[in-house]
Amino acid sequence: QQQVKQSPQSLIVQKGGIPIINCAYENTAFDYFPWYQQFPGKGPALLIAIRPDVSEKKEGRFTISFNKSAKQFSLHIMDSQPGDSATYFCAASGKSGGYQKVTFGIGTKLQVIP
């Protein structure tokens, strides 16, 4: 069962554009929603995260929008740069059996062309 659905699977934007990646979840027990960035040959690295008590969080050029009632959240990258080309994973985390358990989306491969 895919608990976190992510779309699109790939995305191409021009430099300066605003790519948007969407995720939806099913389990209302999730209480932490991180986004990870992964470059080829590297492990994922935490980019930005949000909790369900806020609707938006910004860190630099990266913004998470969160809609608790719709159980959806999205990542926006402002003024995208070629260096942002990577695979982005959304994830959802919640307590299960006394510990935090993270479920990842399928990933979105972003290419920013100059």
Add this chain to the structure above:
Amino acid sequence: EAGVAQSPRYKIIEKRQSVAFWCNPISGHATLYWYQQILGQGPKLLIQFQNNGVVDDSQLPKDRFSAERLKGVDSTLKIQPAKLEDSAVYLCASSRDRDYNEQFFGPGTRLTVL
């Protein structure tokens, strides 16, 4: 602060052979995770350790996969015998504690089973 270390970075084996991966987490991190990342998919949790005890191995194919974390520090993941479908990147991650959300990932080991 040194990151999560993994070795080897690449491994190619024949099906039915055995293979082992090693992980050294960030110093002081109590929680250690092994993930399997198949090409084009998000990381899937195989096993989670809290110190040297297992807290979740529900998705570990126990007939062929085993893992241990002796002394609550380094960990090894073993596959015996390997199947073609085990071809993937095996990621190790660590976090400060099981209640702490941020996970730090190593670079992964890319396994190819021929």
